Amino acid sequence: MPYGIIVTMPTIIAVDIGGTHMRAAAYAQNKQSPVKYKKIATLASKPGGFERLLSVIEDVWPKTDSVTAIGLGSPGPLDPHSGYLLAPPNNPEWHNFPLTPKVEEHFGVKAFLDNDANLAGLGEYRYGAGKGHHHVLYITVSTGIGGGVITDDRLLQGYHGLAAELGHSIVDPDGPPCSCGFNGHLEAFASGPAIAKYVLGELEKGTKSVLKRDANMTARDVAEAAHQGDELAIQAYQRAGTYLGIGVASFLHVFDPSIVIFGGGVSQVGQLLFDPFNISLRQRVFHPRYLEELVITQAQLGDDAGLLGARALAEMKSGL
Ligand SMILES: [Zn+2]
Numbered sequence: 256m257p258y259g260i261i262v263t264m265p266t267i268i269a270v271d272i273g274g275t276h277m278r279a280a281a282y283a284q285n286k287q288s289p290v291k292y293k294k295i296a297t298l299a300s301k302p303g304g305f306e307r308l309l310s311v312i313e314d315v316w317p318k319t320d321s322v323t324a325i326g327l328g329s330p331g332p333l334d335p336h337s338g339y340l341l342a343p344p345n346n347p348e349w350h351n352f353p354l355t356p357k358v359e360e361h362f363g364v365k366a367f368l369d370n371d372a373n374l375a376g377l378g379e380y381r382y383g384a385g386k387g388h389h390h391v392l393y394i395t396v397s398t399g400i401g402g403g404v405i406t407d408d409r410l411l412q413g414y415h416g417l418a419a420e421l422g423h424s425i426v427d428p429d430g431p432p433c434s435c436g437f438n439g440h441l442e443a444f445a446s447g448p449a450i451a452k453y454v455l456g457e458l459e460k461g462t463k464s465v466l467k468r469d470a471n472m473t474a475r476d477v478a479e480a481a482h483q484g485d486e487l488a489i490q491a492y493q494r495a496g497t498y499l500g501i502g503v504a505s506f507l508h509v510f511d512p513s514i515v516i517f518g519g520g521v522s523q524v525g526q527l528l529f530d531p532f533n534i535s536l537r538q539r540v541f542h543p544r545y546l547e548e549l550v551i552t553q554a555q556l557g558d559d560a561g562l563l564g565a566r567a568l569a570e571m572k573s574g575l
Pocket residue numbers: 422423433434435436437440442
């Protein structure tokens with residue numbers, strides 16, 4: 256190498272805009288852990304959100320290395336094609352907000368945006384449980400149910416950029432109302448709040464249980480009661496697992512993945528949910544070939560999935 260030439264490493268900046276925290280990280284190529292990392296409070300309801308976002312990116316910006324692209328993850332709904340946030344929860348300042356164009360204008364670098372569930376799926380595909388797979392179905396079961404689909408090594412974004420809302424699949428048109436207002440979506444049966452709501456409804460009907468009628472009941476409380484042998488609590492998880500199997504059977508028919516990755520707190524409950532899930536899934540898949548060599552597993556990246564997904568999006572869109 257001739258003297259006097261400084262060799263710079265291409266860097267990707269990834270940002271995860273969460274409800275409570277904004278996190279940014281700078282990644283050098285071929286290294287999974289970030290070179291620089293910064294986390295600040297989102298303060299979604301307070302003005303100045305965009306300035307806070309710029310400052311957290313500036314904090315991780317490399318001093319000498321060049322930045323290839325910026326990947327941005329945010330709760331939806333959003334338009335990944337135009338880079339506009341449409342109506343992020345709890346943040347009126349960012350309704351119809353041109354996030355990607357404004358970030359590109361400020362930093363002079365290409366930026367790419369997608370929603371948190373799609374990016375968690377993309378992160379698991381590239382850096383986590385889905386490594387080596389080309390067809391990945393990622394489902395997060397938590398307060399809501401979200402999804403990310405990678406097919407033929409490409410993230411499915413859709414014409415409007417609104418794919419893949421797996422939690423809003425209709426599994427029973429006469430089912431309970433979903434958080435979105437429509438009835439019978441998978442999320443209305445198998446999310447954490449849906450599990451607690453079912454138990455509360457049964458308690459109101461007089462079903463016996465160690466659980467008491469408490470509006471603050473969580474899926475975790477129900478899981479604890481189930482582990483003590485409480486019939487109603489076990490039944491609540493059986494119902495959730497059964498509907499999750501109904502949903503995933505349809506997703507196998509549509510996407511035919513080689514791996515299904517479960518993220519989110521509710522999916523960490525183990526057999527309580529996955530025993531009925533597995534039975535339900537196998538009963539409903541219309542050809543056994545869908546299940547051949549199919550891996551069903553837990554997410555590996557935890558809290559880092561969103562950041563690594565934003566990184567993966569920026570890398571893949573930049574041809575890296
Ligand atoms: Zn819904």
